[in-house]
Amino acid sequence: MTQTEARLNRKGVPAWGTLTGRWAAIAVALLPLLVFMCVFFFAPLLDVFVSSFQDNNGAFSLLNYADVFKEPILTAMRTSLGLAFCSALVSAVPGAILAFLIESRGSERLRQIIASISGVLANTGGVPLAFMFVAALGLEGSATGFLKLIGIDIYGAGFSLYTFWGLVVVYAYFQIPLMVIVFSPAIHGLRREWNEAAKTLGANGAQFWRYIGVPLLFPSFLSAFLLLFASAFSAYATARAMTNGTIALVPLMIGNLLDGNVIFDEVNLAKALAVAMVVVTLVAMIPYLIIQRRAERWQR
Amino acid sequence: MNLKRVVAIAAASAVALSATVSISTAAQAASVNYCKVTNLKTAGGMDALVKAAKKEGALNVITLPRDWANYGEAMDLFSKAFGIKITDDNPDGSSAYEIQTIKTAPAAKQPDVVDIGVSALNGVIGAGQDKLFANYKVANFAAIPSKWKDANGAWYGDYNGIIGIAYDASVSPAPTKIADLTNPAYKGLVALTGDPTAGQEPFMSVYAAALANGGSLDNIQPGLDFFKKLKASGNFSATKATPENYIAGAYKISLTWNFNAPGNIAGAKAAGKNLKFVIPSDAVVAGTPYIQAINAKAPHCAAARLWEEFLYSENKGKYTADLTAKDLKLSGSKLFNTIMGGQNIWVSGGAAPILQADMTAKKTIISGPDGFNVPKGAKVYQPSPDQQVTGKTLVAAQWPTL
Amino acid sequence: MKFLSPRQLPLTIGLLVAAIFVFFPLISAGEFSLREPLKQTHGFDNYVWFFTAPDFGKYLGISFGLAVLSALILLVILVPTVIWLNLGGARFRGFVEFISLLPLVIPVVALAIGAQTALPDFAQTNEVILAFMFAVLAMPYAYRTLDTGLRSIPLKTIVEAARGLGASWFHTIVRVVIPVVRSTVTSALFMTLALSLGEFTLTSLLHWDTFTTWVTTMSQSNILGAISLSVFSLVAVFVLLLAISIFIRPTSNTVAQEEN
Numbered sequence: 001m002t003q004t005e006a007r008l009n010r011k012g013v014p015a016w017g018t019l020t021g022r023w024a025a026i027a028v029a030l031l032p033l034l035v036f037m038c039v040f041f042f043a044p045l046l047d048v049f050v051s052s053f054q055d056n057n058g059a060f061s062l063l064n065y066a067d068v069f070k071e072p073i074l075t076a077m078r079t080s081l082g083l084a085f086c087s088a089l090v091s092a093v094p095g096a097i098l099a100f101l102i103e104s105r106g107s108e109r110l111r112q113i114i115a116s117i118s119g120v121l122a123n124t125g126g127v128p129l130a131f132m133f134v135a136a137l138g139l140e141g142s143a144t145g146f147l148k149l150i151g152i153d154i155y156g157a158g159f160s161l162y163t164f165w166g167l168v169v170v171y172a173y174f175q176i177p178l179m180v181i182v183f184s185p186a187i188h189g190l191r192r193e194w195n196e197a198a199k200t201l202g203a204n205g206a207q208f209w210r211y212i213g214v215p216l217l218f219p220s221f222l223s224a225f226l227l228l229f230a231s232a233f234s235a236y237a238t239a240r241a242m243t244n245g246t247i248a249l250v251p252l253m254i255g256n257l258l259d260g261n262v263i264f265d266e267v268n269l270a271k272a273l274a275v276a277m278v279v280v281t282l283v284a285m286i287p288y289l290i291i292q293r294r295a296e297r298w299q300r
Numbered sequence: 301m302n303l304k305r306v307v308a309i310a311a312a313s314a315v316a317l318s319a320t321v322s323i324s325t326a327a328q329a330a331s332v333n334y335c336k337v338t339n340l341k342t343a344g345g346m347d348a349l350v351k352a353a354k355k356e357g358a359l360n361v362i363t364l365p366r367d368w369a370n371y372g373e374a375m376d377l378f379s380k381a382f383g384i385k386i387t388d389d390n391p392d393g394s395s396a397y398e399i400q401t402i403k404t405a406p407a408a409k410q411p412d413v414v415d416i417g418v419s420a421l422n423g424v425i426g427a428g429q430d431k432l433f434a435n436y437k438v439a440n441f442a443a444i445p446s447k448w449k450d451a452n453g454a455w456y457g458d459y460n461g462i463i464g465i466a467y468d469a470s471v472s473p474a475p476t477k478i479a480d481l482t483n484p485a486y487k488g489l490v491a492l493t494g495d496p497t498a499g500q501e502p503f504m505s506v507y508a509a510a511l512a513n514g515g516s517l518d519n520i521q522p523g524l525d526f527f528k529k530l531k532a533s534g535n536f537s538a539t540k541a542t543p544e545n546y547i548a549g550a551y552k553i554s555l556t557w558n559f560n561a562p563g564n565i566a567g568a569k570a571a572g573k574n575l576k577f578v579i580p581s582d583a584v585v586a587g588t589p590y591i592q593a594i595n596a597k598a599p600h601c602a603a604a605r606l607w608e609e610f611l612y613s614e615n616k617g618k619y620t621a622d623l624t625a626k627d628l629k630l631s632g633s634k635l636f637n638t639i640m641g642g643q644n645i646w647v648s649g650g651a652a653p654i655l656q657a658d659m660t661a662k663k664t665i666i667s668g669p670d671g672f673n674v675p676k677g678a679k680v681y682q683p684s685p686d687q688q689v690t691g692k693t694l695v696a697a698q699w700p701t702l
Numbered sequence: 703m704k705f706l707s708p709r710q711l712p713l714t715i716g717l718l719v720a721a722i723f724v725f726f727p728l729i730s731a732g733e734f735s736l737r738e739p740l741k742q743t744h745g746f747d748n749y750v751w752f753f754t755a756p757d758f759g760k761y762l763g764i765s766f767g768l769a770v771l772s773a774l775i776l777l778v779i780l781v782p783t784v785i786w787l788n789l790g791g792a793r794f795r796g797f798v799e800f801i802s803l804l805p806l807v808i809p810v811v812a813l814a815i816g817a818q819t820a821l822p823d824f825a826q827t828n829e830v831i832l833a834f835m836f837a838v839l840a841m842p843y844a845y846r847t848l849d850t851g852l853r854s855i856p857l858k859t860i861v862e863a864a865r866g867l868g869a870s871w872f873h874t875i876v877r878v879v880i881p882v883v884r885s886t887v888t889s890a891l892f893m894t895l896a897l898s899l900g901e902f903t904l905t906s907l908l909h910w911d912t913f914t915t916w917v918t919t920m921s922q923s924n925i926l927g928a929i930s931l932s933v934f935s936l937v938a939v940f941v942l943l944l945a946i947s948i949f950i951r952p953t954s955n956t957v958a959q960e961e962n
Contacts, residue, residue: 030794031778032782040834040835044814048808112885113943116888120892120895122838123897128936135727138548138549140549142726163538244495245700247538251811262503263419263498263692263696281807285800285803406825469723
């Protein structure tokens with residue numbers, strides 16, 4: 001046992017002092033993150049949470065939450081959930097395939113460039129993204145025109161960029177890169193040794209995938225899917241730039257009530273909606289974390 | 301007494317007298333707290349107000365788009381004439397943003413004046429509410445219809461517009477009324493500028509559709525039914541009618557305020573497209589006037605009050621491009637009377653100013669852009685704030701599931 | 703050719719399809735930005751318009767500075783935590799991951815409204831605070847990227863070696879670990895840059911003035927100019943990224959060289 005190993009004892013924790021030493025290490029490591037999040041995230045969130053339980057005069061009231069379960073908010077919830085699910089599904093599969101191809105066959109340099117590009121693309125949104133797609137796939141978009149030239153009239157066939165499925169297509173622009181970022185570590189963890197071990201034991205490619213690859217990757221895939229779900233669910237700027245409200249989405253409703261020109265007396269309802277969104281996303285994230293924990297074991 | 305002494309005494313008295321006079325005027329001028337001034341008289345007259353405003357040198361406005369009722373020209377003219385730098389916070393922002401800013405922003409970011417919708421106003425005035433606005437009665441306050449002003453001068457209506465159809469010149473046949481929008485030739489071409497639950501322009505467009513289809517100001521339902529039909533037939537596109545989307549060809553026909561049209565047409569021309577505008581013959585819907593108010597926490601009190609006097613000035617005068625260096629040397633009140641008044645600038649932008657009746661009687665009103673004003677003899681419908689409340693509830697409930 | 707070999711072909715095709723999806727909309731928007739309708743031709747007039755606009759450099763600098771500061775904040779907060787997680791604090795991994803994902807949970811507009819009331823006055827006028835808010839928004843991605851990066855190097859070995867030779871924790875992190883994951887750090891920087899140039903909701907609702915709000919003000923008078931500005935925001939980051947990627951050597955080569 002080397003000197004350093006002796007210093008880092010059994011649980012990998014520095015052996016300086018006793019229990020207090022351990023807690024000190026944890027505190028030093030986690031404190032910056034926790035303080036940061038408390039000031040810049042939890043504090044604003046707390047304000048939203050507290051006012052969601054107040055009526056317009058500041059008195060305690062559960063009416064806002066009662067409204068959350070009525071129309072048209074219920075429809076908005078359903079559409080938002082549907083959009084999140086479809087967007088996650090449509091983006092997770094190509095993203096996973098792309099991540100697999102890059103991780104398993106790409107050079108180190110390629111992997112790093114893709115990581116950077118994915119980070120940039122995952123943060124595009126709002127008016128610039130909306131315009132890019134209008135310019136490409138809008139009624140007079142270049143892609144629309146190009147497809148017309150080869151005989152495919154997408155608008156004639158009923159497609160429209162400003163519908164539910166149009167949004168799914170636009171969301172893919174930042175969802176697929178997000179998938180690549182999130183799923184690559186899982187592929188990275190799929191050791192080549194296992195493929196070789198399976199081969200030496202007589203398995204062919206399909207069998208490897210069926211008994212080893214897919215079961216190992218599936219939990220990570222599912223947790224990445226849930227992450228994409230959360231991301232699409234709370235996306236705001238892009239939907240606002242593209243549509244005029246006929247696609248009912250909860251973030252848009254929140255925007256209308258907080259930052260609009262027509263309804264001014266339902267600010268706390270908007271906050272209740274935001275809290276409802278947080279609850280839904282947390283409910284989606286808990287399975288994510290459980291699945292991730294279990295998938296982790298194979299990635300070390 | 302010899303002559304020298306007399307002269308000395310006279311000179312000394314003269315000096316003493318002028319010193320006293322100048323001290324007292326200085327004291328008088330220094331003693332005016334422009335944040336408490338409630339009209340031009342207590343401000344000490346236009347010259348004093350202009351002087352004080354020039355000294356402040358800056359004005360904070362909020363959510364004023366340049367091509368909205370020609371606010372761009374108003375801001376440029378005010379800036380050039382009085383040497384006051386105007387900062388426009390979030391030009392595309394909402395009335396809710398304006399109110400929120402007044403309530404929560406730090407002192408450096410407070411706007412001096414606001415221009416909000418009536419619905420926003422109703423949420424912040426009334427018993428038990430903090431007083432957000434400073435009382436100030438502009439020179440022409442008496443001419444503002446009493447329905448659209450606060451008795452104490454806390455807020456006052458400024459201009460309103462009429463909903464019309466903006467369409468690309470390539471659209472054939474050209475639409476002339478709301479009912480035309482159902483034409484199958486317009487498949488996928490009709491759009492609104494936003495969500496009626498979020499914007500006054502689309503909200504009033506629904507009223508226009510209601511009136512064109514047998515509804516009334518108390519019954520907006522036919523308007524909702526009309527858009528539902530339009531959506532089902534594929535004519536109504538869910539795209540947002542913005543200038544960028546128009547250039548990209550995402551839509552060709554939209555319903556907009558008449559005071560947005562001149563700016564949109566000019567912008568479209570610069571981008572290579574030909575946009576036209578017409579007031580529909582089957583429904584002339586006017587919005588309620590927007591409301592001007594001076595922020596009680598205004599950082600530049602004199603400039604704020606001068607801006608309001610400017611906006612309510614009925615003068616027919618010079619635009620920014622016509623101002624000469626000689627004009628700029630004029631005294632405050634003379635300069636003020638040389639420049640075009642804010643009311644007329646709004647007319648040039650296609651809006652109907654609040655003092656329209658007064659100006660028409662006095663013949664001080666200029667002509668607006670061609671084709672932008674109400675066709676003679678047409679009945680103008682204007683939903684009152686109370687009627688809008690009922691309308692809002694219906695729209696908020698039905699629009700998301702259209 | 704290597705990228706047409708049976709093994710590499712799927713990757714090549716995948717990347718090609720992805721490239722079309724990514725660049726086609728960008729090029730379409732770009733074509734609009736190059737239009738010069740009054741001269742009936744295509745050219746760079748719109749770009750010249752905003753490049754020569756007063757304050758262009760000023761606001762671009764502000765957003766760029768915020769991005770750098772934001773990336774720095776993320777590094778300061780996350781790197782020690784992620785190192786600790788990978789060395790011995792593995793029990794807390796789930797907890798930290800949960801925290802890092804929370805910003806995805808709430809729509810930005812609600813966060814902005816909460817921040818209006820929660821943050822003190824000086825925070826709302828001082829742009830530096832915006833860097834902290836950007837760090838919050840970028841946290842889910844930054845944590846992921848840093849974690850992946852730090853897991854792909856022999857972290858324990860490096861840390862043990864440095865500590866064994868007497869380096870302080872600070873020295874170990876700053877002078878030993880971070881240079882090894884240089885590319886991960888640059889990745890995080892580009893992410894915050896993209897975020898900083900594109901984030902509008904939070905910035906405008908809280909009365910800050912950055913490149914994004916300047917773009918909106920400038921866009922009012924000139925539609926094609928507005929389009930060219932948004933194209934610029936995206937393309938500028940890409941170009942910068944590509945330029946730097948050419949000059950940064952891949953990590954594992956560096957580590958391999960150091961181990962030799």
